[in-house]
Amino acid sequence: MKTRKRTVLIVAITVVALLATAAAVQARAVITEFTGTERCAPVSSGEWTFPDGNIHIRGMVLDCLENTTDSRMQGSNTVTLNANWHADGTGPMWGTWQMENWAGTWEGTMMVDGGGVYHAQGQGTEIYDGLKLWLDADHGMISGRILDPLGGE
Secondary structure, three states: OHHHHHHHHHHHHHHHHHHHHHHHHHHHOEEEEEEEEEEEEEEEOOEEEOHHHOEEEEEEEEEEEEEEOOHHHOEEEEEEEEEEEOOOOOEEEEEEEEEOOEEEEEEEEEOOOOOEEEEEEEEEOHHHOOOEEEEEEEOOEEEEEEEEOOOOO
């Protein structure tokens, strides 16, 4: 009987310790929100085709300047754009992006007014290794968040 009580006590202590550790790890995660602007200029036009009067773009390269309220998301951003647009220049687009310490993917839509709306996600590299980023952009206006799962440790 003593062995069973001891086993139950050890299991209970282990469960409490694991829950406390998980809560401590979770409590350290920090999410930082930011806003800003983005201005892009083409560097390479990529390959354009016009099937059935539509516009397909593959591998267009843009140099985008990110100016945000979070210094970790400021600077030059190399964006690769692919698109399947209708004849009026509207439709889906997607690609990749690369900054000094970030890399990710994005997907969005070109609007009839010539402005783009997109969502991007990425991961930190080098000094930002382990960080994750999500952002939404609408006609050059950015809002996003950076997750630091370890809270800056």
